[in-house]
Amino acid sequence: MPDELLIGEAWRAASDGRTIDIHDPATGQVVGRVPDASDADLDDVLAAAAAGFATWRHAAPADRGAVLDRAAALLLDRAEAIAAVLTEEQGKPIAEARAEVRQAAEQFRWFAGEAVRSYGRVLATEPGRRSWVERRPVGPVAAFTAWNFPAALPARKLAPAVAYGCSIVLCPAVEAPRTAMALVAALQDAGAPDGVVNLITGDPPRVSRRLIESPVIAKITLTGSVPVGRELVRLSATHLQPLTLELGGHAPLLVLDDLDDAALGRAADAVVRAKFRNAGQVCISPSRIFVQDAVHDRFVAAVLERVTALRVGPGADPDTDVGPLANARRRAAVAELVDKAVADGATVGCGGGVPGGPGWFYPPTVLTDVPDGAALLTEEPFGPILPILRFADLDDGLARAGDVPYGLAAYVFTSDLARADRVIAGLDVGMIGVNETALAAAASPFGGVHLSGYGREGGTESLEAYTVATAVTTRGTV
Template identity: 35%
Template sequence: MTLDARSLIKAYFAEGTLPGLPDGHFIGGRIVANSDGDRLESYDPGNGQAFARFGAGKGEDVSRAVEAAQQGLAAWRDTPPATRCQVLNRAAALIRERSDYFAVVEAVDSGKTLAEARGDARSCIRLFEYYAGIADKLEGRSIPLGSGLTSWTEREPVGITAQIIPWNYPSSTFVRGVAPALAAGCAVVAKPAETTPFTALLLAQWLHEAGVPAGAVNVVTGLGSDAGAPLVRHPSIAHVTFTGSVATGVGVMQAVAPNVTQLTLELGGKSPLVALADCDVDKAVEGALWAIFSNAGQICSAGSRLVVERSIHAEMMEKLVARTRTLKLGHGLKDPDVGAINSRQHLDRIARHVEAARGRGCSILTGGSATHDPASNSGWFFEPTIIDNLAPSDPAIQQEIFGPVLSVQVVDGEEEALAMANATEFALVAGIYTGDIGKALRLARSIDAGQVTINDYWAGGIEVPFGGNRKSGFGREKGIEGIDAYVRTKAITIRH
């Protein structure tokens, strides 16, 4: 696809669809029809209209994909690591060449802004390049056992991996698991969310074009109950990587237990952004703004709780409310600040959370209602919302809303800030804003989270390991640690 973004956007608004969208599963190196012919519609959250159809996969489609993966694994695991490196770099280059098309598809399918979708494309490129650099460095070690014995370890691929992909970051989460799996020599069967199927299908096609053997990467689309459930239960799956809700993650754990299948879980979050009295208030305000309103708050690691010291609370609220009210909502292809909510069902869920807070008498400083794209009066949107001065036990503090809703807690000092930061069942990410490096390091080491940033909530990147503790899940993705799930260590010893 060589069309530039401007031409694609113009054509999309004129025709209501996009060219080149896959209309089946990707199995065995090609697009194939659904086993029973059933199809689902994919909706553009920015206008609430269906723009394409895709296969409603079932157990039979999953079985075909796993069979193809078994054949693909046989070829790919024996591919020299240096060749795997070259293939993954070619995949990165293909995404770079087609990034306009890729970003437009992602924006239409997910509801996010085109700028955010472009950022996801860059993340995909970097992920493939990063794990391409690891593919030929999966080295073992020698073990000194004394005279007459030689012992060493080898790191080998675990086998066929299942990737259950969420709807909030459908492309970058796909690549976050697939790139290290392929670098290790594994095969993949992926099931994207039923509201965002298309970029996973495109990426699978482009990986095959880049040189990944037929069957080494497969994508089955459809409902979680019809396609995702039989995939994670399949006895030939060696590892499942799941990103989603705590409740569904618990179900996945139960489903894989009979097969003793390895598992990586990236689940919910209610991540604190701690603003201490000595912080740069303007930087903390800007950090808090985008920690919660990026991707319309639909981020597991969003800074959805602002834990602010009392002496700067009033100033921060005044500035943060003012900035929030400047944010422009709209269709993702029209360059807004904040895009749409991914589905009507999820929009209703966010609205119920906020309405319940209003019913409890909580102070809603700004926002608080579902709305539409002001240009078209259509689509699924929620106003950027701030709920102030909440008690630690309030549901808006304890429950993941997963939308553009910031819950504020007021504390007196560092010790109470730490207690509030750790006072939910989640432990995914935390941010700290302070001018005192000693306080920053004390808090960073004491807050229970898989990732902590200081004076820049979104600091880090592909190179930094990501994952949670407690009900935020277990296992790490990204960074060098991201490949650990896809390799196992074998010890070989010779007496001579």
């Protein structure tokens, strides 16, 4: 398992020897160190990415796909070792870590097939004149990823970049970077030429500024926070690089009153599973649950029964359902949101309160009677907090569901197709689930609107993100 920078063909330490500590969220202890890249290292990686692009842009699409296909196989072969590192540095239960590594392999495998499908089109013109549109790789990519999905998020950027002929400088979150290193190593071992795939760890503001202010970088992609997204947009103004921004959300989930008891139970299962996966540190996690009056009390009872049965513990324990939060600042933010909501009048159904002992644990928490003005309903909680709110009719529910500046994902549970269609039409978001909370897949575009960002990764829409359209017109004679 590598723990160094990859610049061109070589894994190496920072040129000045500086390092960053990696902590186990279950204990708070240091479990590894990675390089803190110097400015000289960043200059080197820019040169490597430029050289890699000069070669890779001309590679046959089938050859690009073959690299991704071999890398996918390597990830599956190494899945157990990668998952163990993922859990150690990020904290999620080992079963979730294994599933995430498989999800990364799925991204590689799906885009291996897409590499040969970067179609252009021929335009109808007059005799003696020909016009067509071709897709060309956009150029070297600077990719920045968050710590909550250390395998899936890098894979979502690495796969289309490699498939469509770009080189890439991957900058994983410094809290959990070694998983991304394992993905990059798989691509290198699968035959990616030198400089096509590079990886840098270091102080995020300094790294992003140095990379984006270079004319080498032709494309920026970020999965992160709104403040970071705004800063990258500002930095991109010098060279006007296009951006793909996935900046989080605050997903509403509506439970309608046409559900019978059995359907309510299935909805409760889905909500609890989606909300407390990765300790709630999921950008598309349902974080505001709106339940119609007639079924509210029964739904709350069903949710509490399931949440109180969840087992909290270290991610390495196979019996754990909910692991620790990824870092101390996240736990402090979660605790503050709960404390404020309770002070404003919310009722704690279960959970609440920072436990004693080592690690950054916070119990799965269900809140009811949350007042409309609570910070929890306007700030993305990104933790194991489940607020359940009442609503009267569908107009009321849709109005409250849309009363945030985010627009990443939204959900509805109903047995009435006509009502489902009405909700779909009334939700202004990038992704919608009807009786379903699993939305992320390699074949499906991922992204949002408003403060949730813009652009899409995943699916055929990635072709727009990692290529440019070049229009060519020819005439037979001068």
